[in-house]
Amino acid sequence: MKALHFGAGNIGRGFIGKLLADAGIELVFADVNQVVLDALNARHAYPVHVVGEQAKVETVTGVSAVNSTSDAIVTLIAEVDLVTTAVGPQILERIAGSVAQGLAKRSDNGNTRPLNIIACENMVRGTSQLKQHVMKALPDAYHAWVDAHVGFVDSAVDRIVPPSDAGSHDPLEVTVETFSEWIVDQTQFKGDRPDIPGMELTDNLMAFVERKLFTLNTGHAITAYLGQRAGHATIRDAILDPRIRTVVQGAMQESGAVLIQRYGFEADKHAAYIQKILTRFENPYLKDDVERVGRQPLRKLSAGDRLIKPLQGTLEYNLPHENLVQGIAAAMHYRSEADPQALELATLIAQKGPQAALAEIAGLAADSEVVASVVSAYDAMA
Numbered sequence: 001m002k003a004l005h006f007g008a009g010n011i012g013r014g015f016i017g018k019l020l021a022d023a024g025i026e027l028v029f030a031d032v033n034q035v036v037l038d039a040l041n042a043r044h045a046y047p048v049h050v051v052g053e054q055a056k057v058e059t060v061t062g063v064s065a066v067n068s069t070s071d072a073i074v075t076l077i078a079e080v081d082l083v084t085t086a087v088g089p090q091i092l093e094r095i096a097g098s099v100a101q102g103l104a105k106r107s108d109n110g111n112t113r114p115l116n117i118i119a120c121e122n123m124v125r126g127t128s129q130l131k132q133h134v135m136k137a138l139p140d141a142y143h144a145w146v147d148a149h150v151g152f153v154d155s156a157v158d159r160i161v162p163p164s165d166a167g168s169h170d171p172l173e174v175t176v177e178t179f180s181e182w183i184v185d186q187t188q189f190k191g192d193r194p195d196i197p198g199m200e201l202t203d204n205l206m207a208f209v210e211r212k213l214f215t216l217n218t219g220h221a222i223t224a225y226l227g228q229r230a231g232h233a234t235i236r237d238a239i240l241d242p243r244i245r246t247v248v249q250g251a252m253q254e255s256g257a258v259l260i261q262r263y264g265f266e267a268d269k270h271a272a273y274i275q276k277i278l279t280r281f282e283n284p285y286l287k288d289d290v291e292r293v294g295r296q297p298l299r300k301l302s303a304g305d306r307l308i309k310p311l312q313g314t315l316e317y318n319l320p321h322e323n324l325v326q327g328i329a330a331a332m333h334y335r336s337e338a339d340p341q342a343l344e345l346a347t348l349i350a351q352k353g354p355q356a357a358l359a360e361i362a363g364l365a366a367d368s369e370v371v372a373s374v375v376s377a378y379d380a381m382a
């Protein structure tokens, strides 16, 4: 079996690519970072530091790489059995054109072996969104063929992989936590489902996507935003601050109450899930900067993402949300000179004021009670 994985970054090398290579799948990474591409093609292997109580270094072998903007992509898509991505939600649209060309070539070549495509991004049904971009880029004449032979499989992906230690000079080295969870929608595959140890199948993906995104990612983002306000550099330092921990735990519980209502999770199991996540944030073996976890605040404050969607859920079920409100207010204060979205956020707030800016970014009614609560928390934090 042969796979093409877009994005040889932290999750690509440290999680998805590793699982594929460990399963004996011939793996080609596609990326735009020439240093990483050259190193992968020179060594065909890289080290993964799995850190925890019992640290170990595992070597991923038998991998190669191509430039994601080269024609090689089209040829590969015409022949591989599996395509995965971990490039970031905003990049999916950019790779869709070459995926479409590859699918057209596959069809022209008469290759009717099933192909499955799985986007592994922090977003709800990211593969379905990739499919929309691909279909837009693909001539109509190929649509029926793609529907018959290509599975677009949504997934939820959970492993904390910050950039490797700044002390390392190896561009391929990656450091990962012990925990990992990759859950895919078994109903969307074409042909036989691949047997990849570490890839779990479900017929109830939305529950798992929302459980992960609106618990871990909700709590993580709020830890980052409150952490920056309090002057903490890392997620560990922030979550060990008792005032921050109280709000983060409260926000995960508020979001959890929505998930329990919506999906029927058992309350005690969900409480244990939250506690486990808090210990993952505390991981003493990972150095995870608040800027990494807080990156791209406009995306994180958008309507379907980890802060606003749980808040909307509390409104839908008439549930408490004071800690989510604190987290959203802190997100509006997030600043980073290196992050274009943080700069845009600051400009929007300066130009329109916090009420109109939040309404626009989050898709909330400017005159709603909940926007007034966030603005009042935002002002109190200023």
Ligand SMILES: NC(=O)C1=CN([C@@H]2O[C@H](COP(=O)(O)OP(=O)(O)OC[C@H]3O[C@@H](n4cnc5c(N)ncnc54)[C@H](O)[C@@H]3O)[C@@H](O)[C@H]2O)C=CC1
Binding pocket: 006, 007, 008, 009, 010, 011, 012, 030, 031, 032, 033, 068, 086, 087, 088, 089, 091, 094, 095, 120, 121, 122, 157, 158, 159, 160, 161, 162
């Ligand atoms: N790092 C983590 O702990 C986790 C990340 N994720 C998700 O995985 C995705 C990737 O995140 P990271 O690995 O942390 O980011 P990263 O920045 O480490 O990796 C992204 C990679 O994509 C590459 N890339 C950019 N444009 C490209 C293009 N046009 N074609 C091919 N490659 C391109 C970059 O050069 C980089 O190597 C994101 O959606 C993130 O939300 C999900 C769970 C955990």
Ligand SMILES: O=P(O)(O)OC[C@H]1O[C@](O)(CO)[C@@H](O)[C@@H]1O
Binding pocket: 122, 157, 158, 159, 160, 161, 216, 217, 220, 221, 292, 293, 294, 295, 296
């Ligand atoms: O990758 P994003 O969506 O910017 O958000 C960072 C988040 O992703 C993760 O890297 C993995 O889920 C978390 O550590 C963090 O909550």
